[in-house]
Amino acid sequence: MTAPDASSPILPRKPAEAVTLRIGLEWFLNPDHLALIAIRDGTLAGNPRMRLVLDEPDDHFDGFVALQQRRCDLVLTEPLHLMEPMAADCEALGCIFETSGGVLVREDRLGKLRSGEPLRVAAPVCGPLTDRLCRRILQGWAGKQGFAVAETQIVIDAAGFRHIENLKAGYDAAWLAFANIEVIEAAQHGLSVRLVTAEEAGLPRFSALELVARKQRSPEEITQHEALIKAIEQAACRLQANPEGAVALWQAASGDSSEAAAAMVQATLPCLKTQIDRRPTRWQALQRMLLAP
Numbered sequence: 020m021t022a023p024d025a026s027s028p029i030l031p032r033k034p035a036e037a038v039t040l041r042i043g044l045e046w047f048l049n050p051d052h053l054a055l056i057a058i059r060d061g062t063l064a065g066n067p068r069m070r071l072v073l074d075e076p077d078d079h080f081d082g083f084v085a086l087q088q089r090r091c092d093l094v095l096t097e098p099l100h101l102m103e104p105m106a107a108d109c110e111a112l113g114c115i116f117e118t119s120g121g122v123l124v125r126e127d128r129l130g131k132l133r134s135g136e137p138l139r140v141a142a143p144v145c146g147p148l149t150d151r152l153c154r155r156i157l158q159g160w161a162g163k164q165g166f167a168v169a170e171t172q173i174v175i176d177a178a179g180f181r182h183i184e185n186l187k188a189g190y191d192a193a194w195l196a197f198a199n200i201e202v203i204e205a206a207q208h209g210l211s212v213r214l215v216t217a218e219e220a221g222l223p224r225f226s227a228l229e230l231v232a233r234k235q236r237s238p239e240e241i242t243q244h245e246a247l248i249k250a251i252e253q254a255a256c257r258l259q260a261n262p263e264g265a266v267a268l269w270q271a272a273s274g275d276s277s278e279a280a281a282a283m284v285q286a287t288l289p290c291l292k293t294q295i296d297r298r299p300t301r302w303q304a305l306q307r308m309l310l311a312p
Contacts, residue, residue, distance in 0.1 A: 038243055041072040043082025043094040046143065046180040048075055048272065049200055050280075050287040051116050051228060052095075053265060054254040056272050058247075069243075069250060080105060080144065086233055093244065094231045097195070098302045101229060102148055102309060112230045112244060113295035115251055118287075120226025121156050121216040123196035123205065125186055129213060132161055132168050141178035141185035142194040148309050150175050152217075152225065153194045155308075159220025183208055197226050199286035207279035223304040230295075248295055255291035262288060 042055065052073065059071040074091060076082055082094035083105045093112075101111055122140065131138045140153060154173045161168040175194065178185050182193035182201045187208065193201065198214055205212040217224055230251075232244055258265040265288055266281045273280065 037068050037070050038246075039070040039072060040093060040243060040247060041074060041091040043074045043085045043091040044076060045082060045095045045097060045100075045228065046076065048073060050269055050283045051118075051197070051200070051290070053258055053269060053284070053287060054115065054251045054291055057254040057258060057268060058250050060268065060272065069246060071247075078144075083109070086231070092232070092240070093247075095228050096231055097225065098227050098229055098305060099149055099152060099195075099225050099309075101231070101302065102306055103146065106231070108234055109231045110234050110236070112232055113248060113292075113297040114227050114229055114301060115255075115292050115295055116287075116290050117224070117227040117292065117296075118290040119198040119214075119216050119218060119224070120196055121214055121219070122153055122192050122194050123182060123186070123201050124192040124213050124215055126211040126213055128191035131191060132157065132172065133164075133166050135169075135172065137172055137174050138191045139189075140173060140175045140192040140194045141182065141190040142175050143177070143180050145175055145177045149195070152222075152309060155222060156215055156217055156220045159222060160215045163219070163221070183210065186210055186212070199290055200283055203279055203282050203286060207277065223302075223308060225302075225305050252293055252295055255293045258291060259288050259293065 044052065055071060055073060058069065059073060074082070074085065080100070082091065082096060085091040086094050086109065098114070100106060128138065138157070142149065142153065153175055154170050157173055158168045158170070178190065182196050183204050185193050186205070187210070196214060198216070202212065202214050217226070230248070232240070236244070258268075262285060266284045269280060269284045270276050
Protein backbone atom coordinates (compact mmCIF):
# COMPACT_ATOMS: atom_id res chain seq x y z
CA MET A 20 0.00 0.00 0.00
CA THR A 21 1.42 3.38 -0.97
CA ALA A 22 1.85 5.79 1.92
CA PRO A 23 0.06 9.11 1.55
CA ASP A 24 2.11 12.08 0.43
CA ALA A 25 2.90 14.10 3.51
CA SER A 26 2.49 17.26 1.48
CA SER A 27 -1.06 16.37 0.40
CA PRO A 28 -3.69 18.52 2.06
CA ILE A 29 -6.07 16.87 4.51
CA LEU A 30 -9.55 17.54 3.16
CA PRO A 31 -12.22 18.46 5.71
CA ARG A 32 -14.97 15.95 6.25
CA LYS A 33 -18.03 16.83 4.24
CA PRO A 34 -20.79 17.98 6.62
CA ALA A 35 -23.86 15.79 6.89
CA GLU A 36 -26.53 16.80 4.41
CA ALA A 37 -29.50 18.54 5.99
CA VAL A 38 -32.59 16.44 6.50
CA THR A 39 -35.80 17.94 5.13
CA LEU A 40 -39.01 17.17 7.01
CA ARG A 41 -42.34 18.16 5.49
CA ILE A 42 -45.09 18.79 8.06
CA GLY A 43 -48.76 19.02 7.13
CA LEU A 44 -50.47 21.67 9.26
CA GLU A 45 -53.96 21.28 10.66
CA TRP A 46 -54.98 24.71 9.33
CA PHE A 47 -53.44 27.96 8.11
CA LEU A 48 -50.13 29.17 9.52
CA ASN A 49 -50.64 31.01 12.84
CA PRO A 50 -48.79 31.72 16.11
CA ASP A 51 -49.58 28.21 17.39
CA HIS A 52 -46.80 27.10 15.02
CA LEU A 53 -44.16 29.49 16.37
CA ALA A 54 -41.70 26.81 17.47
CA LEU A 55 -41.82 25.18 14.04
CA ILE A 56 -41.47 28.55 12.33
CA ALA A 57 -38.40 29.30 14.47
CA ILE A 58 -36.78 26.04 13.38
CA ARG A 59 -37.77 26.56 9.75
CA ASP A 60 -36.45 30.12 9.60
CA GLY A 61 -33.41 29.57 11.80
CA THR A 62 -34.46 32.48 14.00
CA LEU A 63 -33.96 32.26 17.79
CA ALA A 64 -33.62 28.51 17.39
CA GLY A 65 -32.73 26.15 14.63
CA ASN A 66 -30.87 23.07 13.62
CA PRO A 67 -28.50 23.49 10.65
CA ARG A 68 -28.94 19.80 9.84
CA MET A 69 -32.73 20.05 9.71
CA ARG A 70 -34.97 21.87 7.25
CA LEU A 71 -38.70 22.16 7.73
CA VAL A 72 -41.41 22.67 5.13
CA LEU A 73 -44.78 23.66 6.60
CA ASP A 74 -47.73 22.84 4.33
CA GLU A 75 -51.04 24.63 4.82
CA PRO A 76 -54.10 22.53 3.94
CA ASP A 77 -57.03 23.33 1.69
CA ASP A 78 -59.30 21.06 3.73
CA HIS A 79 -59.10 20.11 7.40
CA PHE A 80 -57.89 16.52 6.93
CA ASP A 81 -55.49 17.13 4.03
CA GLY A 82 -52.52 16.40 6.28
CA PHE A 83 -53.68 12.87 7.07
CA VAL A 84 -54.16 12.12 3.37
CA ALA A 85 -50.70 13.52 2.57
CA LEU A 86 -49.18 11.43 5.37
CA GLN A 87 -50.81 8.25 4.08
CA GLN A 88 -49.61 9.01 0.56
CA ARG A 89 -46.11 9.86 1.83
CA ARG A 90 -46.31 13.40 0.53
CA CYS A 91 -45.39 14.63 4.02
CA ASP A 92 -43.38 13.14 6.88
CA LEU A 93 -45.47 14.32 9.84
CA VAL A 94 -48.72 16.14 10.51
CA LEU A 95 -50.05 18.42 13.19
CA THR A 96 -53.59 17.78 14.32
CA GLU A 97 -55.93 18.42 17.21
CA PRO A 98 -56.40 15.60 19.75
CA LEU A 99 -60.04 15.31 18.73
CA HIS A 100 -58.98 14.03 15.30
CA LEU A 101 -56.81 11.27 16.75
CA MET A 102 -60.10 9.42 17.35
CA GLU A 103 -61.16 9.57 13.71
CA PRO A 104 -60.82 6.39 11.59
CA MET A 105 -58.18 8.06 9.41
CA ALA A 106 -55.82 8.20 12.40
CA ALA A 107 -55.84 4.43 12.94
CA ASP A 108 -52.57 3.99 11.02
CA CYS A 109 -50.87 6.91 12.76
CA GLU A 110 -48.80 7.32 15.91
CA ALA A 111 -49.14 10.42 18.10
CA LEU A 112 -45.65 11.53 19.12
CA GLY A 113 -46.58 14.21 21.64
CA CYS A 114 -48.47 17.40 22.42
CA ILE A 115 -46.45 20.48 21.43
CA PHE A 116 -49.03 23.17 22.29
CA GLU A 117 -52.10 23.46 24.53
CA THR A 118 -54.55 26.28 25.15
CA SER A 119 -58.15 26.82 26.19
CA GLY A 120 -60.78 26.50 23.49
CA GLY A 121 -64.34 25.83 22.56
CA VAL A 122 -67.21 27.57 20.75
CA LEU A 123 -66.86 31.26 19.93
CA VAL A 124 -70.36 32.78 20.15
CA ARG A 125 -71.38 36.30 19.23
CA GLU A 126 -72.63 38.00 22.40
CA ASP A 127 -75.76 39.23 20.60
CA ARG A 128 -76.64 35.64 19.63
CA LEU A 129 -76.15 33.90 23.00
CA GLY A 130 -79.81 34.54 23.82
CA LYS A 131 -80.80 32.12 21.07
CA LEU A 132 -79.73 29.21 23.25
CA ARG A 133 -82.00 30.28 26.10
CA SER A 134 -84.98 31.12 23.84
CA GLY A 135 -84.85 27.79 21.99
CA GLU A 136 -83.91 29.28 18.60
CA PRO A 137 -81.46 27.49 16.29
CA LEU A 138 -77.82 28.53 16.74
CA ARG A 139 -75.88 28.34 13.45
CA VAL A 140 -72.29 27.27 14.08
CA ALA A 141 -69.52 27.42 11.46
CA ALA A 142 -66.85 24.71 11.72
CA PRO A 143 -63.82 23.70 9.66
CA VAL A 144 -65.25 20.21 9.32
CA CYS A 145 -68.35 18.28 10.38
CA GLY A 146 -68.38 14.76 11.76
CA PRO A 147 -69.92 12.68 14.54
CA LEU A 148 -67.12 13.29 17.06
CA THR A 149 -66.49 16.97 16.43
CA ASP A 150 -70.20 17.78 16.22
CA ARG A 151 -70.88 15.86 19.42
CA LEU A 152 -68.24 17.73 21.37
CA CYS A 153 -69.46 21.11 20.10
CA ARG A 154 -73.00 20.31 21.27
CA ARG A 155 -71.79 18.91 24.60
CA ILE A 156 -69.87 22.11 25.32
CA LEU A 157 -72.82 24.37 24.62
CA GLN A 158 -75.27 22.10 26.46
CA GLY A 159 -72.95 21.78 29.46
CA TRP A 160 -72.44 25.53 29.65
CA ALA A 161 -76.20 26.16 29.37
CA GLY A 162 -76.91 23.64 32.12
CA LYS A 163 -74.61 25.55 34.43
CA GLN A 164 -76.58 28.72 33.60
CA GLY A 165 -79.81 26.95 34.62
CA PHE A 166 -81.44 26.10 31.29
CA ALA A 167 -81.45 23.22 28.83
CA VAL A 168 -80.50 23.23 25.14
CA ALA A 169 -81.76 20.60 22.72
CA GLU A 170 -79.25 19.03 20.32
CA THR A 171 -81.42 20.08 17.38
CA GLN A 172 -80.94 23.75 18.31
CA ILE A 173 -77.23 23.57 17.47
CA VAL A 174 -76.88 23.52 13.68
CA ILE A 175 -73.28 22.92 12.56
CA ASP A 176 -72.08 23.71 9.02
CA ALA A 177 -68.71 22.94 7.44
CA ALA A 178 -67.61 26.47 6.50
CA GLY A 179 -63.80 26.47 6.50
CA PHE A 180 -61.05 27.65 8.83
CA ARG A 181 -61.68 31.39 8.89
CA HIS A 182 -63.73 31.72 12.08
CA ILE A 183 -63.90 35.51 12.22
CA GLU A 184 -64.87 35.80 8.57
CA ASN A 185 -67.65 33.30 9.21
CA LEU A 186 -68.94 35.30 12.17
CA LYS A 187 -68.88 38.49 10.13
CA ALA A 188 -70.71 36.68 7.32
CA GLY A 189 -73.65 35.97 9.61
CA TYR A 190 -72.95 32.78 11.55
CA ASP A 191 -73.93 32.88 15.22
CA ALA A 192 -70.87 30.98 16.42
CA ALA A 193 -67.61 29.38 15.31
CA TRP A 194 -66.45 26.01 16.55
CA LEU A 195 -62.95 24.74 17.28
CA ALA A 196 -61.80 28.19 18.33
CA PHE A 197 -58.66 28.82 20.40
CA ALA A 198 -58.43 31.43 23.16
CA ASN A 199 -55.02 32.70 22.08
CA ILE A 200 -56.08 33.44 18.49
CA GLU A 201 -59.76 33.98 17.71
CA VAL A 202 -60.75 35.91 20.83
CA ILE A 203 -58.02 38.46 20.08
CA GLU A 204 -58.80 38.49 16.37
CA ALA A 205 -62.50 39.09 17.06
CA ALA A 206 -61.70 42.15 19.18
CA GLN A 207 -59.51 43.47 16.36
CA HIS A 208 -62.55 43.31 14.06
CA GLY A 209 -64.87 44.94 16.57
CA LEU A 210 -66.85 41.79 17.32
CA SER A 211 -68.21 41.20 20.81
CA VAL A 212 -67.85 37.47 21.44
CA ARG A 213 -67.93 34.91 24.23
CA LEU A 214 -65.66 31.84 24.11
CA VAL A 215 -67.62 29.01 25.70
CA THR A 216 -64.86 26.62 26.74
CA ALA A 217 -64.78 22.92 27.41
CA GLU A 218 -63.63 23.64 30.97
CA GLU A 219 -66.67 25.84 31.64
CA ALA A 220 -68.89 22.98 30.52
CA GLY A 221 -67.12 20.55 32.86
CA LEU A 222 -65.50 18.64 29.97
CA PRO A 223 -61.88 17.59 29.32
CA ARG A 224 -59.62 20.04 27.54
CA PHE A 225 -59.03 19.36 23.87
CA SER A 226 -57.51 22.53 22.37
CA ALA A 227 -54.00 21.38 21.58
CA LEU A 228 -51.73 20.29 18.76
CA GLU A 229 -50.32 16.79 18.43
CA LEU A 230 -47.35 15.85 16.27
CA VAL A 231 -48.31 12.71 14.37
CA ALA A 232 -46.33 10.17 12.31
CA ARG A 233 -47.12 7.02 10.38
CA LYS A 234 -46.94 3.78 12.32
CA GLN A 235 -44.10 1.36 11.63
CA ARG A 236 -41.48 4.06 11.26
CA SER A 237 -37.97 3.15 10.16
CA PRO A 238 -35.08 3.60 12.64
CA GLU A 239 -33.89 6.53 10.52
CA GLU A 240 -37.30 8.18 10.71
CA ILE A 241 -37.45 7.69 14.48
CA THR A 242 -34.05 9.37 14.85
CA GLN A 243 -35.17 12.30 12.69
CA HIS A 244 -38.43 12.71 14.59
CA GLU A 245 -36.71 12.61 17.97
CA ALA A 246 -34.29 15.29 16.79
CA LEU A 247 -37.26 17.43 15.73
CA ILE A 248 -38.97 16.99 19.10
CA LYS A 249 -35.81 18.13 20.87
CA ALA A 250 -35.54 21.11 18.52
CA ILE A 251 -39.18 22.06 19.18
CA GLU A 252 -38.60 22.02 22.94
CA GLN A 253 -35.47 24.15 22.58
CA ALA A 254 -37.27 26.58 20.28
CA ALA A 255 -40.17 26.93 22.75
CA CYS A 256 -37.74 27.71 25.58
CA ARG A 257 -35.96 30.37 23.56
CA LEU A 258 -39.19 31.93 22.32
CA GLN A 259 -40.57 32.20 25.85
CA ALA A 260 -37.31 33.76 27.03
CA ASN A 261 -37.44 36.39 24.26
CA PRO A 262 -41.02 37.63 23.73
CA GLU A 263 -39.89 40.58 21.61
CA GLY A 264 -37.98 38.23 19.34
CA ALA A 265 -41.01 35.94 19.13
CA VAL A 266 -43.20 38.86 18.03
CA ALA A 267 -40.61 39.86 15.42
CA LEU A 268 -40.46 36.26 14.18
CA TRP A 269 -44.22 36.14 13.67
CA GLN A 270 -44.30 39.55 12.05
CA ALA A 271 -41.64 38.43 9.56
CA ALA A 272 -43.41 35.13 8.86
CA SER A 273 -46.89 36.62 8.49
CA GLY A 274 -46.25 40.16 7.29
CA ASP A 275 -48.64 41.32 10.04
CA SER A 276 -47.25 44.07 12.27
CA SER A 277 -50.57 44.91 13.97
CA GLU A 278 -51.06 45.18 17.72
CA ALA A 279 -53.44 42.23 17.52
CA ALA A 280 -50.75 40.03 15.97
CA ALA A 281 -48.36 40.94 18.77
CA ALA A 282 -51.08 40.22 21.34
CA MET A 283 -51.69 36.79 19.80
CA VAL A 284 -48.00 35.95 20.11
CA GLN A 285 -47.94 37.09 23.74
CA ALA A 286 -50.99 34.93 24.47
CA THR A 287 -49.48 31.96 22.62
CA LEU A 288 -46.04 31.82 24.23
CA PRO A 289 -47.22 30.25 27.55
CA CYS A 290 -49.06 27.59 25.52
CA LEU A 291 -45.90 26.25 23.84
CA LYS A 292 -44.60 23.06 25.42
CA THR A 293 -40.98 23.32 26.54
CA GLN A 294 -41.28 19.66 27.51
CA ILE A 295 -43.50 17.91 25.02
CA ASP A 296 -46.21 15.86 26.70
CA ARG A 297 -45.76 12.28 25.57
CA ARG A 298 -47.82 10.50 28.22
CA PRO A 299 -50.02 7.83 26.62
CA THR A 300 -52.84 8.86 29.00
CA ARG A 301 -52.96 12.52 27.96
CA TRP A 302 -56.24 12.32 25.98
CA GLN A 303 -57.89 9.29 27.59
CA ALA A 304 -60.54 11.32 29.43
CA LEU A 305 -61.55 13.03 26.18
CA GLN A 306 -61.64 9.69 24.39
CA ARG A 307 -63.78 8.04 27.04
CA MET A 308 -66.25 10.91 26.97
CA LEU A 309 -66.59 11.03 23.18
CA LEU A 310 -66.65 7.30 22.50
CA ALA A 311 -69.02 6.38 25.33
CA PRO A 312 -72.32 4.90 24.08
